Amino acid sequence: MRIIDHISDLHFNRVDTRAAGALLARLNADPAHLVAVSGDLTMRARRKEFRAARAFLDGLQVPWMAVPGNHDITAYYPWERFFDPFGRWEHFIGPDTEPMFEDDEIQVIGLNTVSRGGLHLQWENGKVPRAGLLRLLRRLRRLPEGPFRIVIAHHPFLAPPDQPGTPVVGRGERALRDLAQGGVRLVLSGHLHVGFHNIHRITAEEGDRLTVLQAGSATSTRLRGEANAYNRVVVENGRATWTAHHWNGETWT
Template sequence: MTRLAHISDLHFDRVDPAIVKGLRDELNHDRPDLVIVSGDLTQRAYREEYRSAGAFLRSLESPVLAVPGNHDITYIHLAQRFLDPYARWRRFIAREIEPTWTNDQVAVIGLNTARRMAWGFDWSKGRFGLRQLHRLNKRLEALPEHLFRIIVAHHPLHPPAHAPDLDVVGRADDALACFRRNRVGLVLAGHLHRGYVHVDEIDQGDAPRLLVVQASTATSTRLRGEPNAYHRITVRPGGRVHLEVRAWDGARWVAVAARDQGAKLTMGELPFHAPEVEEIAGRENAPAGLG
């Protein structure tokens, strides 16, 4: 059995310190085998934000696997953005932007979907590259057959059914086809600050049914009508996945029911706590750097 914690969209320094402390204490009290962070560790990729994010990750007693999000590339210093967009990531977070973690049961592979530029004015949407997917094929083919395969990326592959106009990552269909072909059983992502689960409708025979899990923001004050939350995931022998959603109720993390891809959140179903500095993200499709 492998126990994972999936956190996303930390957004240092747009955080509630009480929630950050509560998350650190809970993860260190009941330590998972791995903490997975699916992007947007910072708000504007400033040096101090990276320092805060790095200090938080180092305070965790479990190993950490993290991938960048669109907020982790500067929108201010254009020379840095285009010439060396991950310099601060490598300095404060990790040397790799597409890391891998394995044990005797699972393989977790990080993919970077953030892009330094894109067509149009909104550079926040993210994209899978064709060469990136080709490299992923080789990475997955090299894994032992018995390992349960998990992909971590920042941007969503499916919108929630009640909000179908929300953007998904570029080349989502190509990526999903690659995942299915290589028997990936679980995808973890964030970006939308909404938590929901999508079960792939395509039968893969004896391969596990692909489960795509979107996380809300774990610590940010920039909410989109949902509480701060994160996931506890248990992978049991045979690739059976148990998902527990943990939401912040203002004083502690509590277990709440997971929502499937088509379910709309009705406030009152989940504990909803306005952070210390409430900053509701008002636009569904925010412009570059504000998503």
């Protein structure tokens, strides 16, 4: 059995400090095997925000991995955004925007869906880059078969079931088919600040499916009708189950 705490959209500089402190204490008091952070660690990719995010991560007493979100590249310096978009991430968080965690039971691989933006700077919803997807699929082919395969990315691949018109990541449907064929059975994502899960049917056969699990915002004050939340995922006997934990203003429930 493996336990993963999936947190997302911390947005340091727009953080509920009580929720953040209590979350860190809870994650350490009841430790998972891995904390997976699906992006937007900062609000505006400022250095002080990255320092605060890194201090939070350094406070974790368990292994962690993180992928960037669209808020983790600067919106203020066009030269930096287009020519060194992840320089601050690499300096403060880690040298890899697509990290991996692997043991005998799980394989968790990051996919960077952040777009620098084109001529009109429409970057918010992100996209799955062809090169990044091919790189991930090659990594999957090199890994031993058997462990439960999980991909973590910032942007949602499927819309909430009750809001089917919600924008999702570019090239997401094609990516899900390729990931499923590569043996991935769970995708962890964030960005929307609401939690839900949706199932991508690979075939009509029972049990042959890929689930997209969305996390709400763990610590941000920028809420969208849902309290701060995170997911605890349990992988056992080739299946994943999960529980959402919410902040009620006093404690995590």
